[in-house]
Amino acid sequence: MSLEGTYDSANIFAKILRGEAPCIKVFEDDDVLAFMDIFPQSQGHCLLIPKNVTSRNLTDFPTEKIGVCFTAVQKLTRAVIKALSCDGVIVTQFNGAPAGQTVFHLHVHVIPRYANLPLQPHHGGKPADAAVLREQAARIAAAL
Numbered sequence: 001m002s003l004e005g006t007y008d009s010a011n012i013f014a015k016i017l018r019g020e021a022p023c024i025k026v027f028e029d030d031d032v033l034a035f036m037d038i039f040p041q042s043q044g045h046c047l048l049i050p051k052n053v054t055s056r057n058l059t060d061f062p063t064e065k066i067g068v069c070f071t072a073v074q075k076l077t078r079a080v081i082k083a084l085s086c087d088g089v090i091v092t093q094f095n096g097a098p099a100g101q102t103v104f105h106l107h108v109h110v111i112p113r114y115a116n117l118p119l120q121p122h123h124g125g126k127p128a129d130a131a132v133l134r135e136q137a138a139r140i141a142a143a144l
């Protein structure tokens with residue numbers, strides 16, 4: 001059921017976009033917002049969300065916006081690699097609760113991987129120290 005449905009404008013990412021909830025921002029333009037995941041699966045885990053849409057996931061996202069959104073994902077991924085010197089990056093997104101989606105506003109995860117460091121499970125990570133996230137966000141922003 002969660003794969004399709006009505007967009008709920010009370011979801012946490014919609015609140016962040018409206019300025020009703022905080023986030024640790026990496027960058028923002030007219031089309032997208034990138035910010036730190038507060039339950040990171042690894043050091044530097046970021047999220048990127050499109051603005052001005054009511055898309056629950058990739059399936060109901062306007063096709064004509066995909067290029068702009070994924071250009072921004074590439075820009076963020078490159079900055080993460082440059083800033084954090086990670087050894088690999090997972091770029092992923094989940095569609096529907098059975099696939100692991102918990103927030104129903106389209107978002108893309110950019111998750112750095114480091115050789116010999118385990119990945120925390122999706123939804124199994126610990127809340128991160130905000131000061132650490134701010135420092136990582138600043139480093140990634142400087143590498144854009």
Ligand code: AMP
Pocket residue numbers: 012023036037038039040047093094100101102103104123
């Ligand atoms: P998903 O499970 O793909 O829907 O991912 C939602 C992600 O959002 C998870 O990785 C959460 O840790 C993250 N998350 C939830 N609430 C917040 C928030 N307020 N700020 C930043 N990240 C969040």
